[in-house]
Amino acid sequence: MKILLVFDFDNTIIDDNSDTWIVQCAPDKKLPVELEDSYEKGFWTEFMGRVFKYLGEEGVKAEEMKRAVTSMPFTFGMAELFSFIRKHKNKFDCIIISDSNSVFISWALEAANFHDVFDKVFTNPAAFDSNGHLTVENYHAHSCNRCPKNLCKNVVLEEFVDKQLKEGVNYTQVVYIGDGGNDVCPVTFLKKNDVAMPRKGYTLHKTLSRMSQNLQPMESNVVVWSSGLEIISHLQFLIKE
Ligand SMILES: [Mg+2]
Ligand SMILES: [Zn+2]
Numbered sequence: 001m002k003i004l005l006v007f008d009f010d011n012t013i014i015d016d017n018s019d020t021w022i023v024q025c026a027p028d029k030k031l032p033v034e035l036e037d038s039y040e041k042g043f044w045t046e047f048m049g050r051v052f053k054y055l056g057e058e059g060v061k062a063e064e065m066k067r068a069v070t071s072m073p074f075t076f077g078m079a080e081l082f083s084f085i086r087k088h089k090n091k092f093d094c095i096i097i098s099d100s101n102s103v104f105i106s107w108a109l110e111a112a113n114f115h116d117v118f119d120k121v122f123t124n125p126a127a128f129d130s131n132g133h134l135t136v137e138n139y140h141a142h143s144c145n146r147c148p149k150n151l152c153k154n155v156v157l158e159e160f161v162d163k164q165l166k167e168g169v170n171y172t173q174v175v176y177i178g179d180g181g182n183d184v185c186p187v188t189f190l191k192k193n194d195v196a197m198p199r200k201g202y203t204l205h206k207t208l209s210r211m212s213q214n215l216q217p218m219e220s221n222v223v224v225w226s227s228g229l230e231i232i233s234h235l236q237f238l239i240k241e
Contacts, residue, residue: 002093003238004164004171005085006157006186008178009098009105009123012199015075018104019048025060025068044099045124045138045150052126056133065134069104070111075199077228082114084232091239093119093171095160097153099182101126101136122156146185154186175238176220177231179204190220197234200226 010017023031030036035054039047055065085092094117098105103126109115126136138150147153161171174194176187179202187196187204188211196218198205208222225231 001172002091004174005092005094006176007096008183009096009100011179012177013078014072014108016072018069018100021072022065022068025055025064027058042148044148045136049136052134062128066107069107081228081231082117086117095119096121097156098123099151124150147182152185153182154189157186188218192219194220196220196222197225200224
């Protein structure tokens with residue numbers, strides 16, 4: 001019996017947002033105002049598609065983007081956490097559910113040599129087209145009205161857990177490690193034995209605090225973290241139980 005660890009990527013595994021970090025590749029390290037203003041709420045993937053098209057047209061090559069992405073810092077203690085998980089891989093399955101994209105996440109994990117720690121990465125599929133421009137698509141379509149159009153992390157998590165169950169893998173508990181607004185939906189659906197781990201001071205943490213003040217019930221335990229080392233401590237506690 002294993003524990004399922006679910007990670008967000010931006011501002012959780014890495015200590016920044018890959019989609020805003022990549023803007024440093026643009027001329028003068030900023031986007032034209034019209035492009036910047038073209039973002040419509042709920043349509044982030046479409047917006048990033050336009051950003052990547054712009055970078056491509058400005059002559060920014062894949063290599064340059066890769067250099068930028070692989071220079072993003074990991075959050076403090078994450079490297080130690082991934083080494084810990086690797087050492088105890090018989091006790092943990094480990095997935096990423098992220099609204100970044102498949103190219104950025106592979107680059108970051110490969111450069112840091114942590115690819116083998118993760119069993120599966122669920123994110124918006126991206127690829128370079130024949131012009132050398134990065135293109136990105138919505139991960140899926142769903143009907144959750146709390147989430148952006150391209151991704152409901154709760155739907156992804158439930159589908160994964162169901163699929164695993166059909167293949168005979170039953171998790172004793174789910175530990176969800178995240179920071180952002182799009183982690184709220186999956187976290188509120190966690191069950192009694194599960195653990196929600198919001199990053200201290202970030203949107204997910206603030207939202208959960210507000211919900212508990214409003215006495216909105218949540219079944220799972222909440223354990224706040226500010227570094228990967230604190231996550232290790234909690235995982236050590238869980239596997240000792
Ligand atoms: Mg995040
Ligand atoms: Zn949702």
